[in-house]
Amino acid sequence: MRRALTSIRGMCKSHKAIRDITKIWVSPLPPKSKYLLPCRFNYIENGREKHRDVVQIKDAVMVLLYNKSRNKLVFVRQFRAAVYHGVMMGNNLKVPEGEVDLQKYPPELGVTLEFCAGLVDKDKSLEEIAQEEVLEECGYNVDAASMQLVYKYRSGIGTSSGGLVLFYCEVCDEQKVSQGGGINDELIEVVELSINQVKQMVKTCSSFNGSPSVFVGILWFLANFNC
Numbered sequence: 001m002r003r004a005l006t007s008i009r010g011m012c013k014s015h016k017a018i019r020d021i022t023k024i025w026v027s028p029l030p031p032k033s034k035y036l037l038p039c040r041f042n043y044i045e046n047g048r049e050k051h052r053d054v055v056q057i058k059d060a061v062m063v064l065l066y067n068k069s070r071n072k073l074v075f076v077r078q079f080r081a082a083v084y085h086g087v088m089m090g091n092n093l094k095v096p097e098g099e100v101d102l103q104k105y106p107p108e109l110g111v112t113l114e115f116c117a118g119l120v121d122k123d124k125s126l127e128e129i130a131q132e133e134v135l136e137e138c139g140y141n142v143d144a145a146s147m148q149l150v151y152k153y154r155s156g157i158g159t160s161s162g163g164l165v166l167f168y169c170e171v172c173d174e175q176k177v178s179q180g181g182g183i184n185d186e187l188i189e190v191v192e193l194s195i196n197q198v199k200q201m202v203k204t205c206s207s208f209n210g211s212p213s214v215f216v217g218i219l220w221f222l223a224n225f226n227c
């Protein structure tokens with residue numbers, strides 16, 4: 001696992017020092033969250049009453065961004081609390097007490113490689129939300145009309161299941177108007193990978209610290225553009 005992750009990091013040319021996370025601790029969820037709602041879901045199937053504990057989450061859009069000037073796919077890297085938490089906790093369902101030992105669990109464990117993405121949390125079309133994320137996170141000025149639908153699917157199926165919409169969007173260097181990096185307190189690193197690098201990823205990466213959407217998107221790209 002360590003070798004596979006290291007090789008992806010090695011590919012990321014713009015990799016720089018990971019943000020300065022100095023303290024991590026976990027607390028119980030406050031009564032109301034803007035981002036998730038746990039509940040018990042009940043139903044009767046074949047005459048038998050069943051119960052499932054589910055977490056309602058927001059839908060999201062993602063953009064598979066291709067820079068045709070440089071023949072590269074554009075990704076982002078960022079610290080993901082949920083990924084870090086998952087890696088740190090393993091298979092334990094409990095809230096850990098006290099501060100997390102950062103020597104034992106370095107923040108790097110929560111840094112993912114992913115497509116530019118955003119929550120569907122405003123009254124705009126999915127294409128417009130995707131357009132905004134491309135500008136904010138990756139620094140490219142694109143039209144909402146240039147978003148091409150790739151797939152609509154679900155982010156999970158067991159406990160939480162948000163709707164995911166993956167778009168494809170082509171850009172060129174002239175559309176790069178800023179460094180990107182996110183807005184407000186987001187710390188997002190823009191990373192470009194060549195076609196050969198993403199091919200190597202899907203061929204040889206046996207373990208990946210992130211979402212399968214990255215593989216779904218890369219495989220779609222390779223299948224459709226005959227690379």
Ligand SMILES: Nc1ncnc2c1ncn2[C@@H]1O[C@H](COP(=O)(O)OP(=O)(O)O[C@H]2O[C@H](CO)[C@@H](O)[C@H](O)[C@H]2O)[C@@H](O)[C@H]1O
Nearest residue numbers: 035058059060061062114117118119120155162185186211
């Ligand atoms: N759980 C949470 N708790 C507290 N604050 C939160 C939060 N989620 C988001 N936020 C806040 O909302 C801001 C905007 O989030 P985004 O719309 O960029 O979604 P994000 O990229 O985090 O996840 C998008 O991309 C990933 C990767 O594809 C999808 O898994 C995800 O569903 C989609 O929203 C974050 O910077 C943060 O301040």
